[in-house]
Amino acid sequence: xxxxxxxxxxxxxxxxxxxxxxxxxxxxxxxxxxxxxxxxxxxxxxxxxxxxxxxxxxxxxxxxxxxxxxxxxxxxxxxxxxxxxxxxxxxxxxxxxxxxxxxxxxxxxxxxxxxxxxxxxxxxxxxxxxxxxxxxxxxxxxxxxxxxxxxxxxxxxxxxxxxxxxxxxxxxxxxxxxxxxxxxxxxxxxxxxxxxxxxxxxxxxxxxxxxxxxxxxxxxxxxxxxxxxxxxxxxxxxxxxxxxxxxxxxxxxxxxxxxxxxxxx
Amino acid sequence: xxxxxxxxxxxxxxxxxxxxxxxxxxxxxxxxxxxxxxxxxxxxxxxxxxxxxxxxxxxxxxxxxxxxxxxxxxxxxxxxxxxxxxxxxxxxxxxxxxxxxxxxxxxxxxxxxxxxxxxxxxxxxxxxxxxxxxxxxxxxxxxxxxxxxxxxxxxxxxxxxxxxxxxxxxxxxxxxxxxxxxxxxxxxxxxxxxxxxxxxxxxxxxxxxxxxxxxxxxxxxxxxxxxxxxxxxxxxxxxxxxxxxxxxxxxxxxxxxxxxxxxxx
Numbered sequence: 001x002x003x004x005x006x007x008x009x010x011x012x013x014x015x016x017x018x019x020x021x022x023x024x025x026x027x028x029x030x031x032x033x034x035x036x037x038x039x040x041x042x043x044x045x046x047x048x049x050x051x052x053x054x055x056x057x058x059x060x061x062x063x064x065x066x067x068x069x070x071x072x073x074x075x076x077x078x079x080x081x082x083x084x085x086x087x088x089x090x091x092x093x094x095x096x097x098x099x100x101x102x103x104x105x106x107x108x109x110x111x112x113x114x115x116x117x118x119x120x121x122x123x124x125x126x127x128x129x130x131x132x133x134x135x136x137x138x139x140x141x142x143x144x145x146x147x148x149x150x151x152x153x154x155x156x157x158x159x160x161x162x163x164x165x166x167x168x169x170x171x172x173x174x175x176x177x178x179x180x181x182x183x184x185x186x187x188x189x190x191x192x193x194x195x196x197x198x199x200x201x202x203x204x205x206x207x208x209x210x211x212x213x214x215x216x217x218x219x220x221x222x223x224x225x226x227x228x229x230x231x232x233x234x235x236x237x238x239x240x241x242x243x244x245x246x247x248x249x250x251x252x253x254x255x256x257x258x259x260x261x262x263x264x265x
Numbered sequence: 266x267x268x269x270x271x272x273x274x275x276x277x278x279x280x281x282x283x284x285x286x287x288x289x290x291x292x293x294x295x296x297x298x299x300x301x302x303x304x305x306x307x308x309x310x311x312x313x314x315x316x317x318x319x320x321x322x323x324x325x326x327x328x329x330x331x332x333x334x335x336x337x338x339x340x341x342x343x344x345x346x347x348x349x350x351x352x353x354x355x356x357x358x359x360x361x362x363x364x365x366x367x368x369x370x371x372x373x374x375x376x377x378x379x380x381x382x383x384x385x386x387x388x389x390x391x392x393x394x395x396x397x398x399x400x401x402x403x404x405x406x407x408x409x410x411x412x413x414x415x416x417x418x419x420x421x422x423x424x425x426x427x428x429x430x431x432x433x434x435x436x437x438x439x440x441x442x443x444x445x446x447x448x449x450x451x452x453x454x455x456x457x458x459x460x461x462x463x464x465x466x467x468x469x470x471x472x473x474x475x476x477x478x479x480x481x482x483x484x485x486x487x488x489x490x491x492x493x494x495x496x497x498x499x500x501x502x503x504x505x506x507x508x509x510x511x512x513x514x515x516x517x518x519x520x521x522x523x524x525x526x527x528x529x530x
Contacts (some may be wrong), residue, residue: 029471045452101428101456102471104369104393128369128393163366169434170449170456184435188308191366192433205296206367222527 004111004136006119013110013133014059015120017245020053020092021110021126027052029102029128045065046094050074053092054106061088073218084188085115093124093219095195096111104128105197110222118243122221123196132200134229140203153232153252154205159259162208163189176247179237179264184209186263199223202252209256211264213237213247220248233257237264271377271384278375278387278398281325285318285357285373286391290378292317293392294367310361315339318357318373326353331467336480338483350380356483359388360432360460369393376486383508386487388461401496403466418496419470420519424524428454428472430463439503441512444502444529449478451528464488467517468495474521476529478502478512485513498522502529 016153025047037044054074061068066106069080069087072139080087088110093099095106104127122133132151134140140151156162164187166172172180187209194201194210201207203226212219218243224234237247239261241262249264251257292314302309319339326333334345334352345352353375356397358364360371369392377385387398397416399405405416421427429452431437437445452474459466461474461484466472468491477484485507489499492515502512504526514529516522 028468045454055291095452097456100471102466102469103429103456103459105458105460139449156393165366168455170455177401189310189362189366190433190435191362191368193456194368201367203293204367206365 003177004119004134004138006114007138009112009120010058010133010135012064013120014111014131015123017108017122017131019056019060021117023052023056024049024093024099024108027124028099031236034100040226042127045100046074047067047093047100049099050093050096057088057090057092071218073085073216081113082147087113087116089113089118089218089221091222094199094219098193100196103193104116105169105193105195105202108220109194109196109222111218112223113221113243115259116243118221118224122223123200123222123226125197130200132203132226134203134225136225136229138229140230141155142200142204151203152205153202153230154208156208156253157255159183159186159256159263162256163191164209164211165191165194165201165207166194166211167195167198171212171214172212182212183196183260185261187225199227199250202232202250205230205252208252209248210248211237211260216245216246220245223250227252235261237261239265269384269403271379271401272403274377274385277329278377278385279396280448281322281375282387282389282396284321284325285529286389288317289358289364289373290323290384290391293364296365297440299365310365310517311339312361312365315358315361315365317396320373322353322355324359324490328476332471333492336483338481341462341509342449348447352378354383354483354486356380359365359484360462363460364456368458370460372461374461374483374487375377376483377487378508382509383486383489385477386490388465388487388491389460395428395465397491400467401490401494403494407465407469407492407496408490415471416468416495417470418467418492419473421473421518421522424448424451424528425527426459427452427521428456428471429474430456430459430466430472431476433457436477436503437477438478445463447526448528459490464492465516470495470517473517475515476525477503480513481510482508485510488515492517500526502526504530
């Protein structure tokens with residue numbers, strides 16, 4: 001467990017997730033107010049749990065690694081210092097809509113990238129007591145309560161045998177929705193409501209693909225090492241880099257990925 | 266806690282849920298095989314966890330209350346004896362698709378009805394350690410790990426302020442889907458992937474409505490007391506009895522229910 005230059009940050013990422021959970025868990029199912037980030041008719045909820053958790057993480061990074069760059073959903077970008085190439089990318093609550101609806105499938109996402117390439121990723125779900133994480137070249141893991149296990153994607157080479165997942169049909173533009181529906185009709189099983197949790201289920205070998213679009217970098221960077229260190233692959237729908245956001249196609253099996261890039265790309 | 270003639274069965278329902286969990290939890294995320302109940306192209310999964318959990322529950326009922334009638338998803342109907350009016354209605358795993366996909370939003374549903382009217386309902390989610398239950402006239406409760414709390418729906422009189430939920434757009438026939446989409450577009454927030462868990466979130470005051478169709482009696486009977494004892498209402502889309510299956514509209518606030526019956530009915 002020490003063959004990656006990023007391994008030194010795993011324990012620190014656990015500290016960050018612990019700090020976020022100390023903010024989110026007391027607020028989960030206990031919120032007084034939900035704000036709307038958007039003017040006009042649309043609703044993009046944000047809570048004091050999102051803001052407080054990100055602040056708690058940023059405070060720890062500022063204290064212990066002040067030269068590191070930060071990009072977070074709620075408080076934006078802080079440049080690195082002295083030519084630092086490491087950047088923390090944070091979504092304090094991925095799936096805020098699930099969070100405010102009481103559902104246990106949201107997660108705190110913490111990524112560390114080097115020159116924009118994600119090297120360490122963590123998805124913490126403190127209500128279920130699950131922490132999924134991975135580090136460059138070292139594999140992917142699930143700590144559930146006090147048990148630690150290694151994660152592997154499962155083989156599934158064909159869409160007709162696959163369980164695929166997305167968050168909501170409303171996340172897609174209309175041409176994208178038609179492509180998702182085509183994939184869903186060809187798949188063995190299509191599921192909704194996953195948010196970040198769907199990617200963890202691909203990494204753990206319980207689902208075969210997640211198909212999403214309209215993502216930001218902080219929605220996906222933690223999940224790329226998680227799926228890839230478990231044996232899978234994450235790209236855009238066209239097969240390109242997904243780390244800066246946009247569309248994402250995460251597959252447990254590279255043959256299924258090839259089939260889906262043809263369908264979606 | 267002793268003013269209902271059905272209160273005597275609450276402790277027994279806990280025993281039933283414990284017996285089911287002893288079967289489902291070792292199989293969750295650990296399945297070797299998933300069978301298909303349907304011939305042809307469609308996929309309706311069933312596992313040894315569904316069958317084993319229902320058998321474990323039926324064995325306990327047969328032993329302790331041999332005169333009671335039983336209706337279960339996997340093993341069908343057993344008539345009552347000697348004019349018995351009590352019937353247990355069982356869905357050992359509601360949300361088998363979530364179960365086989367590793368998602369924690371399935372549940373074991375246990376209902377007791379008297380002459381077809383649900384009087385006691387329990388939704389057990391053993392992976393998260395949550396057990397939601399309610400008994401006629403006594404209120405609705407959540408036992409989470411070792412803590413017990415009383416459940417109340419929240420006020421939300423208007424669809425434009427409501428969070429509504431369904432399992433999957435694929436559960437609706439096309440005319441029903443158009444009605445769901447109309448409701449979703451008018452709602453503040455529409456969520457997917459709920460299965461039985463969505464009803465529990467209505468009972469607990471984190472969501473405002475669940476809208477589903479194509480249900481069987483065993484999909485809904487446990488959830489009617491849960492939502493109604495918490496202050497809500499469950500009917501068909503037309504406002505009629507939902508206990509025998511078909512469509513279901515569960516609302517935390519009766520004014521919201523009235524608005525949705527007009528939209529859906």
